[in-house]
Amino acid sequence: MTEPTQTDWLQTPAPASEDDEVLYVDVDGYEGPLDLLLELARRQKVDLAGISVLALAEQYLAFIETIRDKRIEIAADYLVMAAWLAYLKSRLMVPQAPGDEEPSGEMMAALLQFRLKRLEAMRNAAAQLMNRPRLGFQVYARGLPEPVTIHKRSLWEASLFDLLKAYAVQRERGQQSDYSPLQRTVWSLQEARDILQRLIGESMDWVPMDTYLAQYLLSPEERVTIRASSFASSLELVRQGQIEVRQNLAFGPLFMRRRSGGSDKGDA
Amino acid sequence: MSGFADEEIAVDDDDRALIAERNLRVVEALLFGSSEPLASADIAVYLGEGADVEKLLATLAERYAGRGVNLVKRGSKWAFRTAEDLGFLLRREETENRALSRAALETLAIIAYHQPATRAEIEEVRGVATGKGTLDLLMEAGWVRMRGRRRTPGRPVTYGTTDAFLDHFGLESLGDLPGLEELKGAGLLSSRLPPSLQIPLPFDGPLREDEDPLDPDDIDHTDEPAEVDELQGATHPLDDDI
């Protein structure tokens, strides 16, 4: 009999019905079937130890029957309890046969009594607890507590590197107003071509390219881009048959002149 | 101030008395200033290392005995509270705006007297299913906490009461629960049948052998995880101290 009783409730047949006159109670007012049983037991006006479990079971079953007759919806656990009580009743009325493995009716009755007593005890305990001088009702804590206030003190962190970097960055920033970055001139191919066409003009003499470009080549920064763009453009002009280009030796000066007679191709 | 006995420096009785009196004032101020009970460890940090906090607390409690305000022990913590016998005078008009339902009340009593208790055990006593809301409400009130998980199939959560429960109902420990001895004598604290030999007593100490700690994500199931956590954390070191 060490297993909890709930499983037992499920193993029993349908309940028998019986009439009783005290059943005007509303099932909604109860905290479950055990609570209802406790209420019914109290109506026997005897100590729980002296109640007639058989009478109690009959009252309960009658109550449930009335509820069902009225077609009131009833929670399943009330029906489970009814089934268990019906079984209990049958066990109580039929003497235990030898070799019967099932719990005896007396054992089941004792179990029910125990559960009712325990529930009643807990209910009384709850009432006693609530009747104690409770905090905030009869007993008070300090009404004006003086809580500990926490002052957060910041411990600042910075490394020497951070400091030096911050300084250096600012000093450099201060100098940047005097500094103008170099604007590198880049001759586009179109630009170089226009200039070459203009400089060579109608000249039919071989003239070195650098001579044509002399005035532009004065600034050393731009020399490379001017030469490169001009040379590339000159090749295009040669392809179009506008000029002729000649070089006498490797890395020697590049001579250019107007090609006579229009669009025939010249040799490089 | 600390360890003067070890160092065998002669500290005369006057000095000792002065130090003790100063420490008493500190303990008094700390407890008087707080609305929540304080553990002796909370107090110790404000005193010299050699201070015997428990003794100071006992001395202070003695001084306040019979006064309008008493120093009371609630679980492992201490607090100043108005004297119980003045309750009828101080009772405030404002009635309980949040009366506990009968279900919540019964559930609280069952947890208090049967702890550690699982939900199935609570339901077994009440003979009816316990809504999740009822337990949540009790945990929200700060009276009930999840303790751990029972080492049985399904690993059900075990519930117990908190120090705030003791504080609210004016109990020094679970041993002060009303009618505890009678209930124990009648075998009504058993979750089993009366013939069972062992009659358990309610227990709100550290986890028992048949309890596992809560799973990390159990905490998330409650509305106030921090509190549950804190309450649990707070119980352990103190139990060791006693």
Added chain:
Amino acid sequence: MSGFADEEIAVDDDDRALIAERNLRVVEALLFGSSEPLASADIAVYLGEGADVEKLLATLAERYAGRGVNLVKRGSKWAFRTAEDLGFLLRREETENRALSRAALETLAIIAYHQPATRAEIEEVRGVATGKGTLDLLMEAGWVRMRGRRRTPGRPVTYGTTDAFLDHFGLESLGDLPGLEELKGAGLLSSRLPPSLQIPLPFDGPLREDEDPLDPDDIDHTDEPAEVDELQGATHPLDDDI
């Protein structure tokens, strides 16, 4: 209990003492539990008609004098308060490590290299206005102090670094701050800077010829005068040693 004097019933001294003691307990509990200071009229309603509330309050205040908690009168109302000398119990300092903001770091760096530096000089290098808050923060951190006032129109305050500054950044003296070439060598300064760029020799010694001492009420302009004062005091004797 009420009006016993009027009724001319012989009440012996023991009874009077008992009643007074009981009333004291009630007053004590009321004041303890109240969420606001109470006037004697508030208290009187809880006592018998013949009770002398002012006298009870005076008695109670006397009993609590010298304790960790005192009964104090604020205006016409009474309340328990933590004894003033134990006020430190109610304040707890927690330190929090925080990184210095860029503005603060830059200002500190300029003060370090250019000290003694006025706020206008700092702003000139930074190119932006320096908030009062930044300087306050650096002074609160204990790294910057007010040195004196420059003998120029407007007598601006000169700022310098403290020993705590040297300590924090691991410098033995300001001379350990890397100079121009070292900064370049460390890659912190570009090597393309014009030769006109110079780094001044910082100076944190006693007041220079162009500095006056601070005015007496300069100290009050800071949030924590005591600290600034202390730092200043601490610097001078060391300067003499060097």
